[in-house]
Structures are given as structure tokens and as C-alpha cells.
Amino acid sequence: xSRRPNSIYDAxxxxxxxxxxxxxxxxxxxxxxxxVLERRDIVxxxxxTEQIAPGCRxxxxxxxASMLRPEVIRDLHLADHGLRMxxxxxxLQVPFPDGHLVSWWANRELVVEELRKISPKDAGTxxxxxxxxxxxxxxxQPFFLESPPEPGTQSFAGWSDLFRTGKRFRGISTGEISQxxxxxxxxxxxxxxxxxxSEKIKTLFLANNVLRQARRxxxxxLRPRLALxxxxxxxxxxxxxxxxxxxxxxxxxxxxxxxx
Numbered sequence: 001x002s003r004r005p006n007s008i009y010d011a012x013x014x015x016x017x018x019x020x021x022x023x024x025x026x027x028x029x030x031x032x033x034x035x036v037l038e039r040r041d042i043v044x045x046x047x048x049t050e051q052i053a054p055g056c057r058x059x060x061x062x063x064x065a066s067m068l069r070p071e072v073i074r075d076l077h078l079a080d081h082g083l084r085m086x087x088x089x090x091x092l093q094v095p096f097p098d099g100h101l102v103s104w105w106a107n108r109e110l111v112v113e114e115l116r117k118i119s120p121k122d123a124g125t126x127x128x129x130x131x132x133x134x135x136x137x138x139x140x141q142p143f144f145l146e147s148p149p150e151p152g153t154q155s156f157a158g159w160s161d162l163f164r165t166g167k168r169f170r171g172i173s174t175g176e177i178s179q180x181x182x183x184x185x186x187x188x189x190x191x192x193x194x195x196x197x198s199e200k201i202k203t204l205f206l207a208n209n210v211l212r213q214a215r216r217x218x219x220x221x222l223r224p225r226l227a228l229x230x231x232x233x234x235x236x237x238x239x240x241x242x243x244x245x246x247x248x249x250x251x252x253x254x255x256x257x258x259x260x
Contacts, residue, residue: 048061092204094207129195139172
């Protein structure tokens with residue numbers, strides 16, 4: 001993009017990753033002059049496709065697109081630029097040193113069947129917890145695309161936000177409130193220790209939810225990802241971003257094998 005040396009912009013975004021580009025697109029759509037700065041000679045951040053071995057191209061950091069909202073796909077006309085989504089099933093496979101491979105399938109019955117081979121008790125627990133998390137995720141999902149309310153505000157807009165938020169939880173039971181608070185503030189490690197007996201099944205949950213976390217699963221605040229991951233599976237299962245028309249965001253070679 002050409003620009004004048006002394007240009008003044010309404011917004012400057014540092015980093016042309018997928019989040020930066022999305023923010024810039026929305027700002028520009030709203031009429032703000034926007035400048036995006038990127039140190040690399042390729043944009044896309046985590047979502048770029050690069051050669052990781054001779055003849056093998058893959059997404060070097062991004063692995064699934066489960067957090068890519070359909071509203072963003074629609075607003076930015078990504079389908080017109082060649083984006084297509086395909087199911088990633090199983091969404092996760094965890095190998096263990098003893099040669100055992102555990103898969104997390106989109107079909108819950110298949111997951112239960114896998115877990116039952118390890119621990120019948122944990123397989124039953126999984127069904128109960130799965131139902132609870134999907135219910136909690138139903139309350140959390142609308143907040144993905146909204147600014148959080150300001151509890152301390154005295155403005156009309158602030159009170160309107162609080163009222164809107166309160167309506168979202170209309171009908172929630174006391175028990176569900178307790179569960180929701182626990183999930184939002186509790187430790188994922190404690191949750192797994194309390195509900196599951198098999199270390200392999202705990203590892204499966206950790207592999208699915210302690211992502212991009214440079215810390216152990218014991219601190220508080222890691223459980224929301226567990227509930228939100230169920231939100232995504234409820235919405236559209238887990239999907240993988242394969243390619244665009246220009247091949248910038250693709251795993252197409254990975255789908256067909258690493259070839260020349």
C-alpha cells in the first residue's frame with residue numbers, strides 16, 4: 001500500500017496477523033483510515049502456509065479454525081476469496097508411550113466408546129460433564145462478539161449493557177450459576193482430578209484445552225476454554241481452514257500428503 005510519509009491515520013495496527021487483518025478490515029469498513037504494519041514480507045501471522053520440508057507446505061502455526069466466527073466469514077466475504085471449511089474429524093488424536101492412540105471424534109458416542117476402553121467410569125462421567133458444559137456454553141456463546149459490560153458505569157448505555165447481559169441469564173438455575181462461576185474462576189487441573197480417574201483421559205482434555213498456554217493447568221482461569229470449546233463443537237463441530245484461492249492460508253498439501 002502506498003502512503004505519504006506524513007500521513008495521519010485514525011488507527012495503526014502493529015502486526016498483520018489474522019487478528020490484525022480482521023480488525024483492520026472492520027475499522028476500514030467503518031470509515032477509519034487504517035495502517036497495518038508487518039515486519040515480515042508475508043501477511044497472515046499464524047495462518048500463513050509455508051514450506052516446512054522440501055515439497056511439503058502446511059500452516060506453520062494455526063491448526064484449526066474453530067474460533068473463526070461465521071459472522072466474520074460473512075462480513076469479510078471470505079468465501080468470495082476462496083475460503084472453504086471442511087470438518088476435522090477426529091478433532092484431536094493423542095498418542096501415548098505404550099502405543100495407545102486416543103481420538104476425540106465429533107460423534108460423542110464414538111468418543112465414549114474410546115474412553116470406555118480406558119475407564120468405563122470415566123466414560124460415564126464424560127457424558128455427564130459434556131451435557132453440563134454444553135449448557136454453560138449456551139450462556140457464554142453470545143459474548144464472543146460483544147464488548148463486556150461495565151459494572152461500575154452510571155451512564156444509560158452502561159445500564160443498558162448490564163440489563164442486556166442479565167437477560168442472557170434469564171432462567172438459569174442456582175446450581176448452574178454455581179457451576180458457571182466455578183468454571184470461570186477454577187483450575188482445569190483441579191476439575192480433571194475431581195471428575196476423572198484415568199491419567200490418559202485427563203491428558204486428552206489437557207491436549208484439547210491447554211493450548212498456547214506457557215504454564216501448568218493448575219492456575220485459575222483455564223476452564224473457560226473448556227466450556228468454550230464445547231460452544232464451538234455445538235456450533236459447527238471442529239473445522240480446519242484448508243485454503244484460499246491464492247493458497248495463503250492452506251493445508252491442502254497436508255490433506256493430500258506431502259508431495260512435490
